[in-house]
Structures are given as C-alpha cells and as structure tokens.
Amino acid sequence: MRVAASDPAAAIAEGARWALTDGGIEAELCLGLGYENSGDWDAAERAYMRAHGFAEAAGDTRGTGILANAGRMALRNGDPASARDRFGVVLADSSLSDSVRGNVLIERSQAHVALEDGDAAQADLVAAQALLPNDSSVWLLSATLARRQGDFDTAGDFIDRALELDQTDPANLLEAGNIAIGLNAYDIAQQAWSRAAAADPDGPSGQAAARNLERLAALLAEDPGVPVELPDQSPGIEETDPQG
Template sequence: MPFLLPLLLQAYDPEIEAVMNRSRKQKQEAQAAVAATTAPAAAASVPAREDGRIPVPEKFAAPFQACLDQAMASPDAGVAFAQKWRIEGGSFYARHCMGFAYARAERWTPAIVAFEQAAEEAERGGEMAQGARLWAQAGNAALAGGDAAKARTDFDAALARGLPDGFEKGEVHLDRARALVALGDMAAARDSLDVALTQAPRDPLGWLLSATLARRSGEMSLAQAHIARAVQLSPDDASVALEEGNVAILTNHEDVARSAWQRAVRLSPDSPAGKAAADNLTRLPADKPVG
C-alpha cells in the first residue's frame, strides 16, 4: 500500500504534540485545587489519596485557597498575594501558589524557580512527600517551557524522595517518560513508562504514550495491546482514536484505522489529533461501493 510510508512520517508530529501537551495546564490547576483540601494534621503525616494529592493543614488551607482563587482570576494578582503571604508566614504553600500563578501566565522560568524553592523549603521542614510533589510540579513547568533536560532533573529529584507506590509515583514516571522522549532517550522512556503502567494503570495517557512509543520502536504487538487498553479507558479521546488508527494501519487493519480516524475527527475536528486523523483519511483508498 504506497500511502503507508508518507502516512507514518506525517502522522507522528501533530499526534505526539497533542498527546505530550494534553491537559497539562488543566492538570496543574486540578492538582493545586485539590491540594487545598483541609486536614487537621500536618501534611507529612497524612497519607496520599488515590489522586496522589496530600491535604493541606488547616492552618494554611484557607489562605492557600484564596491565593489559588486570585491566581485563577489574575496570575499577577496571585503572584502578589503569594509574595505577601510568604512574608507573613505562608511557608512553602505560598511559594507553591506563586509557582501556580506563574504557570497560569505561562511564565515557565519563574514558575520553575518558585516550585523548586517551595520543594526545598518543604524538605527543610521535614515535609518530604510535599517536597516530592513540588519537584514534580517544577518538572512539569520545565517541560511546558521546552526544557526537557531540566524537567528530567526535577522528576528525578521527585522520585529520589522516596514516593510510596501508587498513583502519584506512576504519574511522575509518566511525566519523566515524556521528558525522556523529548530528549530522544527511548530506552529510558520505556523503563519509566513500564513503571507508570504498573503504578497508575487506570490513567489512559500512560497506555497511549506506551502504544505510541512501541509503534515508533516497531513493537507492533505491544502497541496493539496498549492502545486497546487506552481505548477501553478513554473511548472518547481524539488522541487515543488517532493512535488506534495509526497502529491499525501499520498492522494491516485498514477498516479499523478508517473507523478510528473517523471517530477522532468526530470527537475533536479542530484539535491537532482531529486534523491529523482527517489528513490520514485522505491518504486511504476510497471506500468500495456497496453492492
């Protein structure tokens, strides 16, 4: 089938761009918002929940939420609130909010600095779990800013803090794998993805990235198995549908590829994944007439 080579060459870039950057800004917002949950004990003594977030002690919860609200309304206002609160004794939670506010403004360099300073301050106070979370936030800011090497360093710092097994460790390994892919270290990326799939098996992004990496490496049986799992977990995601089609066409299942790409276009026609799927469809032979 002569269209296969150009299809493979063109499909990767928009597709991986959509996957690698999917919902990262929203993820940071969700992490910070969930972190504002109150708890009567110090954060270090409270086990992480399934989402990997550790409740904020009651002393800091209300001003932290107020700071987040300011940052959501206006990043500059959030930075100003955080700076004032830090002087008044906001501890690393103030620096955390400052990093969040800078990230909201997509000012990645000061966001990285704020998250790293928050991590160091948390560790000085014995809050190692919180420190690990903040190193991971710094890594995501670095990755969003295009500094994959810095991101890898920060993710390694998060993992070195001894995160317990579970969702949070899996998410850090997943993010570390994204940095390693950007750095071209596919073997190390595979190692981190394998850990992520074990630690956070219900996150469809892990299975999607694993399938994409396997396809790029020519491991088509693995790609088929992992994209099937991603489809099961997230059937309405255009990036998942796009990759399902990419794997199908390379394993000689043209009908499955056509259906998957059509689904990607229906789900999100204006997204990079939807546009890549639409372009792939133009490379397929026309449907044979019925009858």
C-alpha cells in the same frame, strides 16, 4: 492559590507582597502557581525551587510534591535533563502513593523522550501501567512510543488496552488508526480515523484524523498497490502528541 486559577496576575502580585513579609513556602507556592497558570514556566520553576528549599530546610513533607512541580516546569521550559533528575529524586521517596508515583513516572517518561532515550521512557511507562492499570492515557502513551520505535506488535497491544478502557476517546482512536497504517491495515485505519473525526470534529485529534482520511483516500486513489507511509514519515498523515 485559589486566585491563581482565575487571575494569575493577581496571585503573582499577592505572592510577591507575601514573600516580602517572609511568607516562606506558601508565598512561593502562590507565586509558582500564578506563574504556571500564566505560562511563565521559567519564573514558575524558580518559585517552586525556592519553595522546595524552604521545605527542605524546615523538614516539611510537602517538599517532594513541590520538587515534582519544579520538574514539570523544567520540562515545559525546555530543560528535560533537570526535569528527569528532579523526577528521579521524587521517585526515590518510598511514601508516594501508587497514583502519584505512576503520574511522576509518566512525566519522567516525557523527559526521557525529549532526551531521545526511548527505552528509558518506555520502561517508565511500563512501570506506570502496573500502578495505573485503568488509566487509558498510560496505555495510549505507551502505544504511541512503541509505534515511533517501530514496534507495531507491542503498539497494537497497548492501544487495544487503551481502547478497552475508553473506546470513545478521539486520541485513542487517532492512534489506533496510525498504528493500523503502519501495519498496512487500511480498512481498520479508516474505521478508527472516521470514529475519531466524528467524536471530536473541532478538536486536534478529530481534525488530524479527518485530514488523515483525506490523505489516505488520495494515496490509495493514486496507487492502491503502494504501501502508505507511516504517520511520522508522511507530511500528509498526522498525529497529535498525547504527552503534550
């Protein structure tokens, strides 16, 4: 598993040899991590599910965590329904720590979003907020989803909390600008996007913010009296996906 971080192919080869000698859970975890780090989500999912089967048969307590890994791979592999169901099984485990439960709730919210169930996704994120109150990413995800659902007041509350926790995160600043545009608060949007662009000039959030500033300036120059379209609706105003 250590090798998988630097040489996924070597980990896959070792895991395959190990599996042939009845390596059990450990061999499949070696394979799963190797495939995951090489971007082969389908093979990683199958390896993790085999490991989960071994764990269930042996009464091994690692089974819950392994199933969570299989859920993540299903989500990346374009099967959000399987991911949602696996995360549900994981969340039924009363022994989960608050940190693990909160992160699995975040992951299940992504599955809900992919299944176009925004209300269920937001419910999971709100539950995660209570478990991870000082994790700015939870509040950012909640803000982004609320904005996409058209609830700008709630989105504003969520992004304010994210910024309280991390005022320099370019993703938080980009989203703050996106929400401000939805409220026609152009000055606030410009300020937030300018800070995002300065903080992350070569990264996705900073570059999206810089392009948004250019687009906003062009739109206001064309007709300052016309409301600027929301980020999702305007091809010129961009956002990055905080879940991805």
